[in-house]
Amino acid sequence: MLTLSRFRGFVLPIALIMLWSALSHRDAAHSFIFVPLENVVASAREMFLNGELSRNWTASLIRTSSGFAIGSGIGIAVGSIMAISRFADRLINPLYQAVRQVPLMGFIPLISLWFGNGESSKLFIVSLAAFYPMVLNTYEGLINTEKKYLSVASVFKLGRWRTLRYVTLPSALPSIFTGLMQATAFAWLSSVGSEFFFNPGPGLGNMMLNAQAAFRMDAVLLSVIAIGVTGFGMNFLVQRASRVFLRWRSTR
């Protein structure tokens, strides 16, 4: 009884899969949308073997990682400057808050007119997606250092930079990792999403658009699964990394 109840989570997915395959084998109209699962597996095999899947996957992933590196690097820098200097805070913060209100997709037409429809525009969108959460979390992490810690640092006469290195930065690290986690998620999402709006090039989003144009639901599903799994894997990696880096923290 106890062992059986552990498998309750599998009931719904299995039921859904069974419903799906029952619908897919009813008639041609149904099998167009509820594409037989064996077709999805077959097309996965085919696209894996002819290298199409890995080629597109790599292209999306490379754009994600370079955009993430650019966006989060600049984001950490801007967030730290805002946290350290009151003047920079007053200068940048209103602008940041104003620009952030525009949904990411809203910038796409403007970017396409100013910077063209190529790969660099896609990279810009991905960098922007990683930039926003990084600025906010770095800034808030650094600002919200506990007053007690800062008092201790001033008692020990640590000085500005050593306070930053030994007190403020370690206490901001959890928040910075939260930012990194959001940044990877947004970068991946916008990397795939940006492919819908600009010139076709290699990438999972583009693979999906081609599949849609060719009415191949199996390939669309395959792309969705690849995007979901990759996003999950990236999130898992960042979480692991943050656990390693924050090991020194006493978890209460």
Place this chain on the structure above:
Amino acid sequence: MVDQVTGGSVFSAQAKTRRSLESFFSWLAASGPKTAVAANAPRTLKRTGLTILLSPVLLLAGWFALSHSGLFPTEVVVPPEEVAATFWDMVRSGDLQRNLSSSLGRLAIGYGIGAGIGLLLGSFMGLSRNAEAYLHPTFQLIRQLPTIALIPGFIMVLGIGETVKIVLVAKATALPVALAAFEGVKGIPRVYLDVADIYKIRPLTRFFRVILPATVPPVLSGMRIALSRSWMVLVGTELLIADSGIGQMMEWGRQVFRIDLVLVGVVITGVIGFTLDKSFRLLERRLVRWRYR
């Protein structure tokens, strides 16, 4: 033994009181500088007000200077006054209102449906252990699929009409709301429920005075995040497939190379995003006012 246990609990109670006192004093200390600021408010307020305005004014001035410098054609770097003129033209012709109302209509319907489903699903999973065991794994699985990535698949199934936009907005809303509701219900401190049990309050009172107030704040912030996310999804969908709406207006401006039109769209999507977020925050503060007392 018994003494030790009770002694321990008394001690921990004392520690708790001390901790809460400490946090109270640190809160007092943190609010100290603010009161000091309030003492010479006029000067400080004036100064911060000016510096906050500084960067937008600089940006506007830089934009104005750049557009009139002749470095770029005015079709590419459109002067701000031309963008304002375009905005005014669109208001007078009613184009803007038409696009705005179709976008906001889609958002309202999709968000309403999505939030309803999300609240039901989330609280159901949070309240019933069985529902959690059956539904939660699948829910977590579906949550991994970003809405943007579902657009092509949904277009294949639902076509390019109104339905697909509303379904996408509803999907983008339902999952974060469900998660917030689930975690809100799950996160009610055990102590609250224990106290409620000790006082033997009626189930209805228990629900309205204990469970609901404890879950409202996290659920509201989840709903706020869902709102801005679904606004982004809607704008993106309208860029791809629409015959009306702010996104479609911008996409048209892109195709006919009217950067002024696109800039009007950028500003308007930003203003709407800001207004939605801000009004939700105000609502949050009103509804959970007891928290700030």
